[in-house]
Amino acid sequence: MSLLDQAPATAAPETLDAAPEAPDAPEYLDLLFGDPTREDNPTGFAAFLAADERRQLLHPAERLLDRANLDAEFVPARLGGRLTSADRLARVLRPLFARDAALGLSHGTSNLIAAVTVWVAGSPEQQRRAADVLLCNGWIAPAYTDVDTGNDIRRTRLAATWDGDQVLLDGTKQMINNLERADLLTVLARTGTGDASRDHSLFLLDRAALPRDRVRWHPRYRTAGVRGLPLAGMDLDDCPVPASSLVGERGGAMETVLRGFQVTRSVLPSAAIGAWDVQLRVVLDFIRSRRLYGGPATDLPLVQRQLTGTFVDLLVADAMSTASCRALHLLPGHTACYAPAVKYVVPTLLADSVEELAVVLGARSFLRDGPHAVFQKHLRDLPVATLVHSGGTVCLATIIPQLPRLARSWPDGGTELPVGVLDPAQPLPELALDRLRIVPASGDPLLGVLARERDGLPDPRARLLVDALLAEVTALRADVRALRPAQTTLLAPPVAFDLARRYVLLLAAAACVGTYRHRSVLRTGDPQADAAWLLLALARLAHRLGIAVEPGPDDDAWGALWRCLLARHDAARAFDLTARPVVHGTT
């Protein structure tokens, strides 16, 4: 790719094991965009900030993405695109979210959210049409929501009525990304049969073919965060569309959407880790040059703890989201549960981390100018970005009705987790979206990792932590059994949400144990550092569950992770599981 020849070389680190940067490495966008800290970079942080002040997307960046045909990453290889594996897709998107959440959502997310439903249920003609649009850098707008019903798309009010060989669509869609420039739209409509699970149909529409007198376009919405995001809306007024624009079965849209969302709920939180990496990096850039109370600010124990804690949690998020992405390939019968769990846990950990980082950055966390200004932009953008697609509450609501059945298999989970879910060296079979299910298969293989891998942990302190978490699994099972069926429906009370919340944190812990057991976590060649990470990761998750395990991780564990964090920062390496070279302040 000729664009890569223009990219700056990055320094090779000494202590980290070599991760050769192949031309087709997933993070090629990092090289394309170049060092974001350079003021003169037309696709650097300063340029993105200026565009955000104008409530626009950064046009040079959009052109770069077009030249790279980023959209091909959302098209399955069998249709001529570059989509092969879900975890690779997340890595492709990380450098994009690192620079600008609005660009990430606009170019890196919406087309995927729309197209994935066509890959799940579309006819060969519809799939070909959608693929062709994306392979030419076109736009497919996902029109599922309106403001009243938001993420609870099941209640969306736009209605579809069959009338011979056409369908009449009537109602409103709001807060739709890329609507104005869309070539195609995927529109979710209520078709009203009286049964909530068969009540919706999905349509793939040609925007240009919509009769002008039957559609009114709303002006763009202004948002407090991701201000460049081109959100718009439309009113359809008994608008006729061809009956052939139906995607999948009549009444089958909720199934289609829930299966497609398993992909997006796994990939998008994983992609957002790119922004989290920048937040931590920017704070480190700042804090390592500061002196406070007569010494380097980095000598302060509280500063070390907060930054190290962020690093630990970032890796927890990567462990969990990568497992879900790989499970789409290897365990498609269970991602109906694991994907919404990821979509709840990762934004939660990220939001808490960023709040702590803001404290460390201090007053500079408010500044909109200067070398650390990107921090406050991400701080504003990320909460909005989380809500744009399938927010946390909806994800927990998806999990609640599954809990009684999951609990039947605890603690060992029934079937063993395929090793490839956790070990990135294992090849992945082709992503078969038709094997995704909305009612999960029996068992809970990922949670089962806690019980199954417990004895293989060399560190007794880790075994102690896992035992405490397994006790929590037992307690949770009892609490789940005590739930009445009415408490698992759409009217689920807060107590049910709390059980789901406890479950997804235990799932995160299981992902950590499994990741530790099946790959190098910190890639330092030092097993003690990995063991320290596991202790800290599990202790922090246990703390969120209200479990105190004494003694907690000692200063040695914190120190090992702190030194690893500094080494990563020095070597300009990512803080995630890849530890790949990042283009940041390296020119």
Added chain:
Amino acid sequence: MANTAPPPADILPAHILTWVTERVAYYLECPPTDIAPDRALTAYGFDSVFALALCGDVEDEYGLEVDPTLAWDHPTVAAIAARLAELLAEGAAA
């Protein structure tokens, strides 16, 4: 909707019919004797969440992966039980 009328309840494998009745009664929080095998589940207010959960129960109990539309396509206890009996017989013959 159901394509064929299910056979009369008294010649179905009794245990499947009993099991389906008990599961439905569990979700509706009423005694199994309150559930008539040929009455539409929607008439009992059988929530779509329960319909999906029932599919999961079928898989856990019988090892059968059924369409999530099971309760939609076979809208009574008797119809569901007949469908399960059919699937189990197919599985045994295969």
